[in-house]
Amino acid sequence: MAQITIVDPVTRIEGHMKVQVTIDTVGGKQQVTDAQCTGTQFRGFEKILIGRDTKDAPYITQRICGVCPVSHATAASMAIEHAAGVTVPTNARILRNLVLGANFIQSHILHFYLLAALDYITPPASAPFTPVWNVDLMRNSSMQQIATNFITAITMRREAHEMAAIFAGRMPGLSAIQAGGFSAKPTSSMISNFSGYLNKLINFINNNYVPDAQLLSSAYSDYHQIGKGSGNLIAYGVFDLDDTSNPSRLLKRGVVYNSNLTSVQTLSTSKITESVTNSWYDNTTNNLNPAKGTTITVDPATKPSAYSWLKAPRYNSKPCEAGPLARMWVNGDYRQGISVMDRHMARSLETQKVANSMITWLNQLTAGASEYTTCVSPFSKSGEGLTEAPRGALGHWMTTSPSTTLAPNGMAAINNYQVITPTCWNASPKDTSGIHGPMEQALIGTPVSNASQPIEVLRVVHSFDPCMSCAVHVMRPDGKPVTIIKGEPEF
Amino acid sequence: MKVTRREFFNYCAGSAATLGLASTLGPLQKALAASSGPPIIWLKGASCTGCTVSLANRISSSAPVDLADLLIHTIDLVYHPTLMGATGDLAVQSLLNAAAGKFILAVEGGIPTIYNGKTCTIYTQNGIDITALAAVQVLAPKAAAVLSIGTCASFGGMAGANPNPTQIKSLSAATSVSTINIPGCPPHPDWIVWTIAQLLSGVTPTLDSSNRPTALYGSTVHSQCSRRSSSWATSLASTGLCNGNLGCKGRQTHADCPTRLWNNETNWCVGTVSSSGNGADSLCQGCTESGFPDKFAPLFSTNGATPSGHKVVDKPSCMTCHTSGRPD
Numbered sequence: 001m002a003q004i005t006i007v008d009p010v011t012r013i014e015g016h017m018k019v020q021v022t023i024d025t026v027g028g029k030q031q032v033t034d035a036q037c038t039g040t041q042f043r044g045f046e047k048i049l050i051g052r053d054t055k056d057a058p059y060i061t062q063r064i065c066g067v068c069p070v071s072h073a074t075a076a077s078m079a080i081e082h083a084a085g086v087t088v089p090t091n092a093r094i095l096r097n098l099v100l101g102a103n104f105i106q107s108h109i110l111h112f113y114l115l116a117a118l119d120y121i122t123p124p125a126s127a128p129f130t131p132v133w134n135v136d137l138m139r140n141s142s143m144q145q146i147a148t149n150f151i152t153a154i155t156m157r158r159e160a161h162e163m164a165a166i167f168a169g170r171m172p173g174l175s176a177i178q179a180g181g182f183s184a185k186p187t188s189s190m191i192s193n194f195s196g197y198l199n200k201l202i203n204f205i206n207n208n209y210v211p212d213a214q215l216l217s218s219a220y221s222d223y224h225q226i227g228k229g230s231g232n233l234i235a236y237g238v239f240d241l242d243d244t245s246n247p248s249r250l251l252k253r254g255v256v257y258n259s260n261l262t263s264v265q266t267l268s269t270s271k272i273t274e275s276v277t278n279s280w281y282d283n284t285t286n287n288l289n290p291a292k293g294t295t296i297t298v299d300p301a302t303k304p305s306a307y308s309w310l311k312a313p314r315y316n317s318k319p320c321e322a323g324p325l326a327r328m329w330v331n332g333d334y335r336q337g338i339s340v341m342d343r344h345m346a347r348s349l350e351t352q353k354v355a356n357s358m359i360t361w362l363n364q365l366t367a368g369a370s371e372y373t374t375c376v377s378p379f380s381k382s383g384e385g386l387t388e389a390p391r392g393a394l395g396h397w398m399t400t401s402p403s404t405t406l407a408p409n410g411m412a413a414i415n416n417y418q419v420i421t422p423t424c425w426n427a428s429p430k431d432t433s434g435i436h437g438p439m440e441q442a443l444i445g446t447p448v449s450n451a452s453q454p455i456e457v458l459r460v461v462h463s464f465d466p467c468m469s470c471a472v473h474v475m476r477p478d479g480k481p482v483t484i485i486k487g488e489p490e491f
Numbered sequence: 492m493k494v495t496r497r498e499f500f501n502y503c504a505g506s507a508a509t510l511g512l513a514s515t516l517g518p519l520q521k522a523l524a525a526s527s528g529p530p531i532i533w534l535k536g537a538s539c540t541g542c543t544v545s546l547a548n549r550i551s552s553s554a555p556v557d558l559a560d561l562l563i564h565t566i567d568l569v570y571h572p573t574l575m576g577a578t579g580d581l582a583v584q585s586l587l588n589a590a591a592g593k594f595i596l597a598v599e600g601g602i603p604t605i606y607n608g609k610t611c612t613i614y615t616q617n618g619i620d621i622t623a624l625a626a627v628q629v630l631a632p633k634a635a636a637v638l639s640i641g642t643c644a645s646f647g648g649m650a651g652a653n654p655n656p657t658q659i660k661s662l663s664a665a666t667s668v669s670t671i672n673i674p675g676c677p678p679h680p681d682w683i684v685w686t687i688a689q690l691l692s693g694v695t696p697t698l699d700s701s702n703r704p705t706a707l708y709g710s711t712v713h714s715q716c717s718r719r720s721s722s723w724a725t726s727l728a729s730t731g732l733c734n735g736n737l738g739c740k741g742r743q744t745h746a747d748c749p750t751r752l753w754n755n756e757t758n759w760c761v762g763t764v765s766s767s768g769n770g771a772d773s774l775c776q777g778c779t780e781s782g783f784p785d786k787f788a789p790l791f792s793t794n795g796a797t798p799s800g801h802k803v804v805d806k807p808s809c810m811t812c813h814t815s816g817r818p819d
Binding site: 006007008009010011012013014015016018040041042043044045047048052053055056059060063064065066067069110114115118123124126127128129130131132133151154155157158161162164165166167168169170171172173174175176178183184185187190299300301309372374407408409411458469 | 537548557575606613614650652759789
């Protein structure tokens with residue numbers, strides 16, 4: 001007989017999330033037969049941004065997420081620069097890549113060891129790591145090496161942040177990424193300090209992280225058949241390698257869908273739509289192209305059929321997965337499969353790829369060369385900033401005010417601001433057609449051995465590295481002014 | 492609390508020496524007689540997890556030397572949604588067990604109140620969604636001490652900025668319970684660890700009018716800044732000059748960032764490039780102050796800045812006090 005299990009809070013993620021699964025026996029196998037992923041928090045950052053000086057967006061949007069602040073600062077700066085028609089100096093592009101790369105390393109190490117590994121290894125015998133469910137941890141003795149590296153990983157992720165702070169000022173909450181470039185000026189000693197950290201981290205990635213991911217992938221090889229999800233992958237691309245308006249990137253932009261996994265399609269943001277059928281927003285805004293949408297929240301008590309603060313973004317009507325696996329797949333670097341373990345493998349290999357590339361970028365920095373150019377936002381313009389957070393595709397869209405509506409300091413103000421985050425793609429609820437989001441699809445069919453300790457559910461959810469604070473934002477990636485309903489929260 | 496006498500003494504001695512607080516060593520040593528301290532319940536309201544990430548950046552020559560040392564040897568952190576092994580019902584049970592006894596409550600993130608707090612539910616109990624608002628209203632009055640971690644919990648912070656879409660309140664305002672505030676966006680890990688160590692040792696830190704420990708937030712950033720006697724910067728492209736006219740909030744902001752530095756003494760927001768050091772060369776944004784960010788907005792340009800760049804607008808008022816015209 002079917003039973004419903006609620007996992008709330010889902011811990012070891014960023015932000016607040018609840019998962020509800022229906023568990024039943026089908027074909028003699030107990031498994032998840034239905035799933036609901038709920039984002040249980042929203043704050044309304046996009047409304048906070050409206051009316052402010054555009055230059056404040058990189059600083060403010062970082063506070064959407066303390067785990068991916070570099071990505072938000074970068075996307076915001078790119079949106080402003082796009083509107084202003086400004087190209088940042090070469091040094092600024094490289095500095096941003098280095099700081100973003102450092103945060104990718106930090107985030108991926110944090111995720112594998114501190115957030116995900118406790119689903120597989122015996123934790124340190126101390127709160128907050130214990131107690132845990134009594135489940136099939138430590139399938140073989142060699143996994144002790146992952147437990148040993150758990151403590152080392154705490155040091156490594158901290159040092160990755162120290163490396164970033166050499167240029168960024170502090171981490172998290174950095175101050176150096178600005179519209180127009182980068183405030184810090186690299187010196188030979190800063191480059192040398194950075195290089196010292198990077199070499200140490202590369203050693204850890206090569207000798208510990210990647211081997212540990214391979215070990216996990218081998219010990220829990222059944223998880224290569226669990227958690228496939230939607231099978232559609234989306235990547236905005238990241239790490240610009242030249243200064244043109246359509247640069248080549250270390251990790252390319254593209255979309256893979258309709259089960260045609262070897263054909264990478266060109267990304268077009270006009271193909272994004274949003275459903276609010278199962279989200280706490282007014283139904284009059286349902287299924288609009290985001291370019292024409294208006295967002296009106298409702299009191300959850302008045303829409304009991306909905307179950308999330310996340311909208312359901314779809315690309316060409318398809319739920320799409322974002323993240324390291326999507327990036328590595330689109331780039332052609334990893335195409336072994338789509339599953340729980342493939343996500344961990346792709347994430348570790350991406351960390352290695354990015355870290356190795358950072359050596360090259362560091363050598364391209366010119367000590368003393370310009371890294372900042374004045375960037376003044378024009379009136380009534382729109383800008384788009386597409387980049388990647390460690391956990392997937394991130395987009396910011398901004399429109400500036402007409403000259404009749406100024407920020408308090410007489411500059412062009414933000415007229416509209418929208419953010420689409422990776423976890424909004426991954427953890428989205430069902431759309432109007434009743435199609436589940438990628439994480440929900442990944443959960444359905446997952447075998448469950450003990451319905452009261454559904455570790456399999458946790459392993460599937462953690463493989464996506466959800467970031468719920470980022471996720472609960474809405475999205476009109478058009479840059480066009482919208483009507484703001486007074487008194488209604490808007491995000 | 493699993494701290495050994497030696498570790499805890501080293502930590503307290505180290506922090507006291509750093510902060511010039513030798514006089515507090517007496518009560519700290521007295522507290523070492525205690526073999527256990529109360530568990531800590533760390534809840535997250537409308538947060539971004541940046542405070543927790545900052546705590547994870549702790550590094551010191553004194554115990555607890557880093558996050559692992561803090562968690563495994565120093566404090567009994569029974570509930571922390573990002574770090575804990577337990578999940579779902581098992582996690583909630585850990586919370587309830589701790590709440591039945593003496594405990595310290597630490598909250599990261601502001602407390603939304605719109606829709607009866609339903610824009611932030613943090614766990615399910617008996618099939619019912621529990622809001623952050625409801626949880627802190629029950630737990631704060633029962634706690635031995637209540638810590639507001641970061642500017643959002645302390646004062647409302649970024650998510651509570653105009654027009655405050657989710658009607659966020661500070662932890663204190665949402666619960667009518669007096670809190671010890673450790674603001675910062677994020678707060679420095681040393682500020683969090685130092686304050687917890689004081690409480691575990693039975694010392695209540697002296698607080699300022701914003702309920703911040705005066706030992707940590709007693710002086711302005713500007714008064715400790717190495718650039719305060721230099722000339723005015725007119726663009727972020729310059730280096731080493733006072734950024735007061737570009738929007739630096741160091742004169743209104745209380746914190747020890749210029750001397751403590753961040754990320755293992757790597758740098759800080761305004762950090763100055765030197766021959767051997769690092770430098771961000773940016774602006775202090777006033778992130779430890781009540782009213783941040785609206786009080787200081789626009790953050791990255793001063794009132795009256797011209798479209799062609801930055802215009803000196805507050806120099807006349809500075810010269811009222813500083814006849815040299817220098818921002819010292």
